[in-house]
Amino acid sequence: MKAVLMVNLGSPDSTKTKDVKKYLAEFLMDERVIDIPYVSRFLLVKGIILNTRPKKSAAAYQKIWWKEGSPLVVISHQLRDKVSTYTKTPVYLAMRYGNPSIHSVLKKMNTDGVTEILLMPMYPHYAMASTETVEVLVDELQKKHFPHFKIEKFKPFYNNPAYIQLLADKVKSTLNSELQDTKIVFSYHGLPERQIYKTDPTKSHCKIDGSCCTTPSIAHKTCYRHQCFETTRLVAENLQLKTENYTISFQSRLGRTPWLLPATDQLIEELGNEKIEKLAVISPAFVSDCLETLEEINMEARQEFTAAGGGKFTYIPCLNVQPAWAELIGKWINNWN
Numbered sequence: 446m447k448a449v450l451m452v453n454l455g456s457p458d459s460t461k462t463k464d465v466k467k468y469l470a471e472f473l474m475d476e477r478v479i480d481i482p483y484v485s486r487f488l489l490v491k492g493i494i495l496n497t498r499p500k501k502s503a504a505a506y507q508k509i510w511w512k513e514g515s516p517l518v519v520i521s522h523q524l525r526d527k528v529s530t531y532t533k534t535p536v537y538l539a540m541r542y543g544n545p546s547i548h549s550v551l552k553k554m555n556t557d558g559v560t561e562i563l564l565m566p567m568y569p570h571y572a573m574a575s576t577e578t579v580e581v582l583v584d585e586l587q588k589k590h591f592p593h594f595k596i597e598k599f600k601p602f603y604n605n606p607a608y609i610q611l612l613a614d615k616v617k618s619t620l621n622s623e624l625q626d627t628k629i630v631f632s633y634h635g636l637p638e639r640q641i642y643k644t645d646p647t648k649s650h651c652k653i654d655g656s657c658c659t660t661p662s663i664a665h666k667t668c669y670r671h672q673c674f675e676t677t678r679l680v681a682e683n684l685q686l687k688t689e690n691y692t693i694s695f696q697s698r699l700g701r702t703p704w705l706l707p708a709t710d711q712l713i714e715e716l717g718n719e720k721i722e723k724l725a726v727i728s729p730a731f732v733s734d735c736l737e738t739l740e741e742i743n744m745e746a747r748q749e750f751t752a753a754g755g756g757k758f759t760y761i762p763c764l765n766v767q768p769a770w771a772e773l774i775g776k777w778i779n780n781w782n
């Protein structure tokens with residue numbers, strides 16, 4: 446039997462500091478998230494980050510938590526249910542970190558008689574810390590526990606025309622008549638620069654400069670920065686945005702090593718200082734609203750922008766459980782069958 450496995454990032458089980466600590470320990474000990482040698486990672490994560498971050502992150506989660514649970518997890522379950530109304534293929538959902546774990550869902554799929562799986566990491570853009578870590582874990586689990594599974598991997602959809610259209614429609618329906626006089630920031634989850642170099646199969650193309658990401662290369666198949674630029678370019682083209690009316694930035698930096706620039710928090714403060722009258726932020730790296738959008742953008746960035754003297758701030762929500770988005774995923778699944 447064929448079935449689909451949708452995978453999203455995952456959240457802590459609750460906003461209690463101990464649950465947030467457990468989740469962060471699993472997340473940040475992933476060698477594709479903090480990609481430094483094991484001993485250094487262990488010392489950094491267990492010795493430093495987990496002493497202070499869980500309390501701070503728990504407070505942030507408390508600000509956005511819903512009565513049903515984490516927005517990311519709740520939305521992902523609702524999306525799974527909605528997608529199931531557009532396809533006859535059974536659709537399962539797992540989280541890369543936390544619950545439901547990928548291993549537990551693969552076990553359930555096995556018990557249900559599934560033999561062929563379409564693996565759909567719910568990330569539009571390829572990164573070691575997102576798509577790759579899901580694929581590698583699924584491969585490991587398959588080899589160890591489910592060698593009879595046939596698994597196909599759904600490719601990143603950062604430039605899929607129907608996905609771009611949905612993002613453009615979301616911008617239009619949120620901004621309405623203010624579209625052409627609003628400055629739009631496309632804010633993507635950030636990455637350490639070294640992860641861009643690591644995923645360059647040519648080992649020479651990516652330079653993180655002004656031109657590598659717009660110069661055609663096979664490296665772009667796995668270049669997060671290129672893929673973020675492409676999503677931005679395609680949405681801007683679809684909406685016929687003037688060059689000066691949109692820009693790109695990268696959020697959520699952790700640690701002191703160089704991350705992709707410009708940083709969303711600094712950029713938004715600068716735009717506030719410039720007294721921009723209307724600013725909108727969209728986060729196309731996420732398909733579901735989550736801590737990084739609801740707290741970091743819609744609360745923190747909003748506050749920074751207005752405190753710096755900026756005018757109206759609009760947050761453009763993720764695609765979430767929108768019927769057209771569920772329908773599109775359903776179409777992708779039906780094309781696989």
Ligand SMILES: C=CC1=C(C)c2cc3[nH]c(cc4nc(cc5[nH]c(cc1n2)c(C)c5CCC(=O)O)C(CCC(=O)O)=C4C)c(C)c3C=C
Pocket residue numbers: 454455456457478479498502515517568572574575634635636637669697699730731734735736737
């Ligand atoms: C080295 C650290 C991190 C990398 C690299 C990273 C990449 C990355 N993350 C996402 C998606 C999400 N990240 C989220 C939260 C989050 N991310 C990091 C660190 C890195 N992410 C941390 C420490 C946290 C936890 C919260 C915090 O303490 O600030 C989330 C939200 C989860 C939720 O429960 O809502 C998402 C989604 C991607 C797509 C990505 C690589 C491109």
Ligand SMILES: [Fe+2]
Pocket residue numbers: 634697
């Ligand atoms: Fe993250």
Ligand SMILES: [Fe+2]
Pocket residue numbers: 650651652653657658659668670671
């Ligand atoms: Fe590049």
